[in-house]
Amino acid sequence: MDQIVPNMRHKQPDYLDNLPPGYRFCPTDSELILYYLKPKIETGKHPECRIYAVNLYNHSPEELTNQYRACDDKWYFFTPRERKYEKGNVPNRRTGDFGVWKASQKYTSVYHHDATGSRVVGTKRGLGYHDRTGCKTSWLMQEYAMNDPNLPIKSRQDSNKVCDLLSVEPKHHISGET
Numbered sequence: 001m002d003q004i005v006p007n008m009r010h011k012q013p014d015y016l017d018n019l020p021p022g023y024r025f026c027p028t029d030s031e032l033i034l035y036y037l038k039p040k041i042e043t044g045k046h047p048e049c050r051i052y053a054v055n056l057y058n059h060s061p062e063e064l065t066n067q068y069r070a071c072d073d074k075w076y077f078f079t080p081r082e083r084k085y086e087k088g089n090v091p092n093r094r095t096g097d098f099g100v101w102k103a104s105q106k107y108t109s110v111y112h113h114d115a116t117g118s119r120v121v122g123t124k125r126g127l128g129y130h131d132r133t134g135c136k137t138s139w140l141m142q143e144y145a146m147n148d149p150n151l152p153i154k155s156r157q158d159s160n161k162v163c164d165l166l167s168v169e170p171k172h173h174i175s176g177e178t
Contacts, residue, residue: 025050025071029144030112032076033122037146040078051076060097061129061139081145098132101141110144122147 027036036047046053052068056079068075084092093101105126112121122145129139 025076029110029124030121032144033110033146034112037078037122037144038148041146046078051078053078055079057082057093057101058096060095060099061137093127100130101127102130104128120147
């Protein structure tokens with residue numbers, strides 16, 4: 001199980017700290033896939049941005065948001081794709097605190113629009129977080145996956161190399177509210 005680096009939120013310098021006021025990390029869905037996820041999968045190198053590499057399924061949303069810096073109240077993570085069953089395609093989204101991320105939307109296509117038209121570059125899916133008692137919380141996440149047929153099959157399926165790009169949007173916990 002990976003460990004969260006203590007106090008990363010406060011001590012680690014960030015490339016955004018060197019930018020002039022007014023600049024924000026606000027990528028579109030297609031930019032997340034084309035300019036951050038694709039290079040990460042193809043080269044294995046982490047792009048210079050505020051996307052943290054951590055297995056987010058080992059941690060609760062509260063642990064992650066307490067340790068990592070946000071971008072306008074959103075957190076971005078590269079996380080390995082894990083399978084629920086060794087030979088299956090069903091993702092394992094159970095967290096270390098026994099909560100679970102459950103799909104709240106179907107997969108939707110992400111399009112990139114340019115001068116030549118538009119094309120599908122990946123998919124995204126909305127998920128909601130349920131705590132260990134099964135109560136739905138107000139933590140939401142968008143899970144992004146690349147849709148590139150030019151990548152070798154092994155790269156697309158290998159759970160150690162293919163990562164989903166995730167953004168977590170915090171809200172107050174709603175379990176127990178009426």
